[in-house]
Amino acid sequence: MKNIFGVLLLSMVQPILAQTKLEKAITNLEDNYEQEKVYVLTDKSQYAAGDKVWFKSFVFDGYNRSTLSTTLFVELYNADKKLIDWKTILLTNGEGSGDFQLKEDLPEQVYYVRAYTPYMTNFNEDFQIVKTIPIYNPNSPESLVISKSSDWSAKAFPEGGTFINGVPTKFAVRLSSNTYLPENWTGKVIDTQNPNTSITTFKSFDKNVASFTITPVLGKKYQVIIQDNTGKSKTTDLPQVADSGLHLEATSSKEGIKYSLKGVNLKQQLQNYKIIGTINNHLAYKANISQLINEASSLIPTKISNGANGILQLAIFDDQDNLVAKRLCFIKPNNLKIEKAEIIGQEIKQTPRSFNSIDLSPDSYFKNYTVLVSEDDGTQNPEEENLLSSLWLTGDFTTKIDRPAQYFSKNANSEALDALLISENWKRFDWNSVLSGATPTITTRSQQFLSYKLKPIKNNAQLINTTVNLVLKLGKSEPVFEQFKTDQNGYIYLNNLNYNDPLEVSVFTNSENNKESGTDNVFVTVEPLVTPNQFKGNFPGTKYTLVKANTSKALPPTISRAINTQKNNKKIEDNDIQIEQVKLVGKKKDPKEDLNKQLSTGMFSSVNSTIFDFVNEDQHAAGSSNILDWLQGRAAGLSFQRNNSGINVPYIRGQQAKLYLDEIPTDASMISNLPIGNIAMVKIIKGAGLIGDAVAIYTMRGNMKSKNDEKETKKNNSSIVKGYDKPSEFLVEMLDDDVKIENDTRETLYWNPNLFDSDNVPPRIKFFNNDTAKQYKVLIISFDEDDHLLYDQEIFK
Structure with missing residues (x-):
């Protein structure tokens, strides 16, 4: 959707040809205002202390997955802005996953997940995602409860930003609150000189917005009076009525966006006015009115976005390139371009702990999937936020929107979305700053990894x-x-x-x-070179408040189930430990012999060899500078001579011995620089077939740990460099009856942030039921190579 250019003409509209101040501003916008946004999907909406929080991050550059960044910081804060934990996440094609293990002693309160790329720190911190997560703890002295009082405010916004005498004008009324908004509300418009008579009335579309239309009269003052369902009332003023200006109207349909302009008392009428449309800070549409007229209209077709959904910012400039009106419009609100998962087979059961599977087509254009399966209890709990609302709405705005996911649901009200956009401003850039030539200060560049x-x-x-x-x-x-x-x-x-x-x-x-x-x-x-950036802003308000806990503390049912699941997991872990202990007791093998078989191949096996085991035995090598110095005097027939560099070279029976590092030929200088802590085994081989006389050194593998490491202090010449945080593995398994799990209460039944198609084998979603689920909520997300979106959320039963 980048570098899209369209010119749509009426008979009086001609393309802009001259290089104007506005043209320079557009070039500035194209070149300098690339910006990213993040959406974080978590497996649940609330957690118990001791839970694991699974998350998947999606980073977008506009409406496409970002290629700007390969690193994402995801941080967990408490309500006092104390950093509890943070992860450095690898991004591949804009996607990355991880998890937080919550400590069991976390106090009960609302916590916050913040996610951002290093590149995003160049721009307004308000655009970084901050996701609220309530975390409960039955042992905490305080309890989270829903606040009973709501303090809200209201404001009215004219379409296009102008309110002109005699011109019918659509208004959006927007409610805001730091806690939560009233369920529903109504309003009326009055003339302050005649307050007892309503000019018009309206009802809220949802908790956020309502709209009405009024034709103003010069010299009159108008007010809006809003009353919520509890009887609380607020009054807000409408803007002062102007005697001249430009009025902008716009409507969205499946064909495109139709806009109409009307000038009132303009000296040059609309001549040389410019219409500019941008999508994601990139030019999508431009036109110039060349004739001396007071009214103009046109249709901007959906091809300006290649048929994709998104927000178009429409801006109108006068003949001096001054911004005179602006409007946000959603492209194709009633026709969302979303693919559904192609399911070729399924086996769904309702019996407790039954095996279930869903097979996706191997022939699909979509090859990598994010999948979440949860128990659905049948209640209609509306989604607060989802990938769609973050991609198309909240990721580009800093104001709080109640339940933004509703605007992209099956029963979405396009009038409500349009009213919401009338009440919003595009804050990714400011036209006046861009026109002045100002550019963002980029102090942190996007780096590869x-x-x-x-x-x-x-x-x-x-x-x-x-x-x-x-x-x-x-x-x-x-x-x-x-x-x-x-x-x-x-x-x-x-x-x-x-x-x-x-x-x-x-x-x-x-x-x-x-x-x-x-x-x-x-x-x-x-x-x-790039580190997490300190959070300087304020966390968003929530509907929760903390109160002193009662002696019999009540917990939400989902939290009680989560705590029981934690107990079940501990039983399984304890059982696994006991099994491993039994296995170890039954073994009667020589650890050194096992190590030799693990590390050396047949060519390096010899009956005439001496083995030094650094994994299972303390070789007291802490005082030696390198392994060759340590070997002096430790094996019969092995001696050393210093070469011109002062390095000990091994000899066996008077002949220089061959040196091998992990069975690869090497030299003494290389071995002398090898830290002893990295060595697992040394084998002195005498006259063994093709090998002959040799010293073979083997390095640590896997989770091996040298006995010397337990006594040696860390050497100052070494340091550990932390890389990306590796995601934990979500285990798909049935709770074993042998562990005596009486009640399987798992809410998250399947989590896979990277289910992929391999060798035309159908990608399979497989999970075990808990003890109560009768139906399952399945969320599937994917993008193809062209960033077309698959978003499928269904109930299986």
């Missing part, structure tokens, strides 16, 4: 323009040796790192006398 800077220090001095050796060990993978040269500030930069295992970075300097260790008096500090 994660980047860090390392500062090696030796003998309390920075190493400037100095060559150093780095040993990089990522999780289970083998160590990598690299040479780097520090810059004029003494830094080394590690850029574009994409991993979610801990990265151990060890720094070694060249020995000055060829004898001392390359780690003596060497320190290293690691600093990420």
Whole structure:
């Protein structure tokens, strides 16, 4: 939807050809106002302390998944703006997932999830998503309750922003509150000189908005009086009636957006007025009125957005390029372009703990799915927010909207959505600032993945323009040796790192006398180039308040069930631990023999070998600078000679021995730089077939941990570089009757943020029922390669 350009002409409308101030402003807008927004889907709407919060994040650039950012920060705050936890999430095609493990002692209150990319910190913080999550705790001294009082305010907004004598004008009435809005409300319009007579009356479309139309008379003052269902009343003034100006009307239909302009008492009438339409800060439509007329109208077809839904910002400029009217319109409100999941098979049962499955078509254009399956209790609980409302509405506005998901539901009222947009302003940019040539200050650029800077220090001095050796060990993978040269500030930069295992970075300097260790008096500090940004704003108001808890504290039924599910999970974990203990008791194997079989292949097996086990045995290697020095005098027939670099080279029976690192030939200099803490096993082999005399060194694998690590203090020349937070795995399994689970109360039955199509095998949603569910709420989200949206939420029973 970027760089869309359309010119629609009446007989009196001609394309703009000259390079004007407005044209320059549009170029400025196109080049400098790229912005992102985030939607976070959680598996539940409320949680118990001790729960796990599963989340999936979608990052958009306009209405397409963003390619600007590969990193997303997701943070969890308490009501006092204290950071409880945070995650660094890898974004792939604008999507990423993770989870928060809530502590069992979290106080009961409303918590807040904040999500943003580093690039988003260049713009208004109000556009960063802050999602409210109530968390309950039966042991907390306070309880969350729904506030009984609602303090609301009201304001009336004329269509286009102008209120002109004698011109019928549509108004939107908008209610706002920091807590919650009244269920329904009515209103009337009065002339203050005759307050007992209603000019017109109206009813609310929903909690947010209503609309009415009035033809004003110059010199009169108008007011709107609103009364809610509890009898509370508020009065708000309408704008002062103007004697001249431009009136803008717009309506949306399946064909497009029709707009009409009417000028009143304008010197040059509408001649040289410009009509500009933008979508996501990009030009979508422009036209110029060349004739001397007072009225003009035209239809903007849906092709300006390639038929996709979204908000068009219509702005009208006079002959001096001054903004005189503006209006937000939704493209095709009654025809949402949303695909449904193609289901080719299903097996759905209602019996407790039964297996259920839903098969999606392998031939679909959609290949990766986000899927959430929950128990549906049959009650009609309206959605507060969803992907659609975030993508098309709330992600671009900072004002609070009650239940924005309603505007894109099956029974959505397009009049209500239109009234809501009349009451809103597009705040992603300000036309006057853009016209003046102002541009956003971009201090944080979008980077590919994660980047860090390392500062090696030796003998309390920075190493400037100095060559150093780095040993990089990522999780289970083998160590990598690299040479780097520090810059004029003494830094080394590690850029574009994409991993979610801990990265151990060890720094070694060249020995000055060829004898001392390359780690003596060497320190290293690691600093990420982009870090989470401190939250400076205010959290949104909620309908909840905290009160002192009663002795018999009442919890919502879903929370009681969540607490019972936690108890069930602990029973399963305890049972698994007992099974593992039984297995271990039954084993009577030599740990060193198991380690040798795990690490070495047949070529390196020999009856005439000596093995040193660093995983299961304490080898007391803490005082040695490297493994070759430690080996001196520890194996019969093994001796060492120093080479010209002062490194010990192994000899067996007077002949230089071959050196292997994880069974790959290497040399003594490479081995001397290998941290002993990375070594799992050393094998001294004497006269073994093709290998001959050799020293084979094996590094740690998987979750191995050296016995030496338990006693050695961390070396200052090493540091752990944190990568992306790896999402936990949601286990799809039935609760085992052997564990004596009496009541399976899981609410989330299936969570998969990345269900994908593999080798034309149908993607399968598979889950086990709990003990009570009779029907299931299934949410399926996906995007194809062209960012067409699949959004399907159905009830299966």
